Amino acid sequence: MMRYHTEPTHTHGTPQKTGILLVNLGTPDAPTPQAVRSYLKEFLSDPRVVEIPRPIWWLILNGIILNTRPRKSAAKYATVWMKEGSPLRVHTEKQAALLQGYLGQRTQAPLVVEFAMRYGNPSIPSVLDKLKRQNCQRILVVPMYPQYAASTTATANDVVFDALKLMRNAPALRTIRNFHDRPGYINALAGNINAYWMKHGRPEKLLMSFHGLPQFTLDKGDPYHCECHKTGRLLAQELGLTPEQYAISFQSRFGKAEWLKPYTTATLKEWGASKIRRVDVVCPGFVADCLETLEEIALEGKEDFLHAGGGEYHYIPCLNESDAWMRALTELVMDNLQGWLIEPDAAELEQSRLRALDLQARQQIRSN
Numbered sequence: 001m002m003r004y005h006t007e008p009t010h011t012h013g014t015p016q017k018t019g020i021l022l023v024n025l026g027t028p029d030a031p032t033p034q035a036v037r038s039y040l041k042e043f044l045s046d047p048r049v050v051e052i053p054r055p056i057w058w059l060i061l062n063g064i065i066l067n068t069r070p071r072k073s074a075a076k077y078a079t080v081w082m083k084e085g086s087p088l089r090v091h092t093e094k095q096a097a098l099l100q101g102y103l104g105q106r107t108q109a110p111l112v113v114e115f116a117m118r119y120g121n122p123s124i125p126s127v128l129d130k131l132k133r134q135n136c137q138r139i140l141v142v143p144m145y146p147q148y149a150a151s152t153t154a155t156a157n158d159v160v161f162d163a164l165k166l167m168r169n170a171p172a173l174r175t176i177r178n179f180h181d182r183p184g185y186i187n188a189l190a191g192n193i194n195a196y197w198m199k200h201g202r203p204e205k206l207l208m209s210f211h212g213l214p215q216f217t218l219d220k221g222d223p224y225h226c227e228c229h230k231t232g233r234l235l236a237q238e239l240g241l242t243p244e245q246y247a248i249s250f251q252s253r254f255g256k257a258e259w260l261k262p263y264t265t266a267t268l269k270e271w272g273a274s275k276i277r278r279v280d281v282v283c284p285g286f287v288a289d290c291l292e293t294l295e296e297i298a299l300e301g302k303e304d305f306l307h308a309g310g311g312e313y314h315y316i317p318c319l320n321e322s323d324a325w326m327r328a329l330t331e332l333v334m335d336n337l338q339g340w341l342i343e344p345d346a347a348e349l350e351q352s353r354l355r356a357l358d359l360q361a362r363q364q365i366r367s368n
């Protein structure tokens, strides 16, 4: 039987707000085997991520993977860890704070921006709860994946829907499916790459490396592969690249099955062996730098290319907190808030100004 949560209902009179929830994949709390283990356990137990029948997968996961991978992955995380924490979490948190400011310049409607992680912390249910307590009666969910995949976008949505199922007084809900071909996103990517080339010169070839997926997901109808190719084509067009000057590849293969091809490592080794003078690699499928870009691409990819005999190797960082990306994200969110932006009228604004003054005065009296 489904049980609804008990909730305070005395929200009449307080202003209704709209919540914007940025969701990214998630990351361990610390670069230690214990923290990585509990993160991987949650991540790899998701049937949207690993589509192997549960009894078999449970044995492989608990018998092998969770006994070997945490230590190896923790060592990799340690090479990219920042003093404020995991890069993915640090960037996502900054993006949320900046978005609040960018949106504030576009509308006076009461908006609250928060971020959550599909696996690990802060969890989606905990942040939805936080938004509800601030009286957000409308929530826009923004999965921070330009290209839709069942294993990223859909599973983030699943957790939001599951949380709403338990609410008596549930908010209105919207989600963004993808933004792989939005001009703002493509322009931000091109601007980022052009700025890099202005500083460091141009490569012989540009590799656009996207996170991979098992090949069967494409056969079963996941649009991810097509959307990556569309992003790549639009980006090449925006950069003025000929087909000889760039390639699209897929990274981060996991497990023994066939994944989307060509593999990033294979491409880098081939290009190294054919004595490419300089390759630049960019990861347009990630809007924030993380383990998969900073370690796998910037460090491991470089070794693959150089050991095979390649010349120079450059990794071009993700969009992160760049102004062009924050503007594009602001536009994406504004477009998806259509009809939800209830601007306060002059009387309301005056009232909230007076309330603030009153509060200030009372605090002054108390401190005297």
Ligand SMILES: C=CC1=C(C)c2cc3[nH]c(cc4nc(cc5[nH]c(cc1n2)c(C)c5CCC(=O)O)C(CCC(=O)O)=C4C)c(C)c3C=C
Binding pocket: 025, 026, 027, 028, 048, 049, 050, 069, 073, 086, 088, 145, 149, 151, 152, 211, 212, 213, 214, 252, 254, 285, 286, 289, 290, 291, 292
């Ligand atoms: C950008 C889109 C992503 C897709 C699609 C994706 C699919 C996918 N990933 C795994 C397995 C792992 N991924 C891991 C890390 C990771 N993956 C993404 C993004 C996508 N994954 C990000 C942003 C990150 C980085 C997290 C961070 O903390 O920085 C990991 C964990 C690290 C490791 O041990 O290698 C695994 C495992 C599968 C199986 C999959 C699709 C089926």
Ligand SMILES: [Fe+2]
Binding pocket: 211, 252
């Ligand atoms: Fe992944």
Ligand SMILES: [Fe+2]
Binding pocket: 252, 292, 296
């Ligand atoms: Fe990886």
